[in-house]
Amino acid sequence: MTCGGFEANNEWRARYLGPGWELAKVGGTHFNLGDGIRTALALGGAPYGNWSGCHAVGWNGNASDYGDLNVGDRFQKHSYPLGLLINAHGERFIDEEFYFRNFTYACYGREILNQPEQFAWQIFDNKVTHLL
Numbered sequence: 001m002t003c004g005g006f007e008a009n010n011e012w013r014a015r016y017l018g019p020g021w022e023l024a025k026v027g028g029t030h031f032n033l034g035d036g037i038r039t040a041l042a043l044g045g046a047p048y049g050n051w052s053g054c055h056a057v058g059w060n061g062n063a064s065d066y067g068d069l070n071v072g073d074r075f076q077k078h079s080y081p082l083g084l085l086i087n088a089h090g091e092r093f094i095d096e097e098f099y100f101r102n103f104t105y106a107c108y109g110r111e112i113l114n115q116p117e118q119f120a121w122q123i124f125d126n127k128v129t130h131l132l
Helices: 010-017 035-042 101-113
Strands: 084-087 120-123
Touching: 084 101
Parallel strands: none
Antiparallel strands: 084 120
């Protein structure tokens, strides 16, 4: 059965992904509240898959709470391999060049959410500004 997810359900995000996830911005639609999953479970369906993990990218803190079709994925912040990620205390908390960007970007949202005040700055010097 395909029925969407529960990424727009603050309570379920906190329950299945952990504390703090209810505060995360959602790149997708605000309609994915888990209604189809809830109905399937109520009818005897069995939960399947990894409910404690998700694809979580760095997202612009000024973005709306849910996805915007007019903006698309332009709120994603994936330039960290060109600079540093710094938390609210001015500390680095990841290896920005760990392995390869395409294998890391989907997990760094979780790392940012675990930081003080749940945000990070991307810091660049003038050697890479033309690449941004």
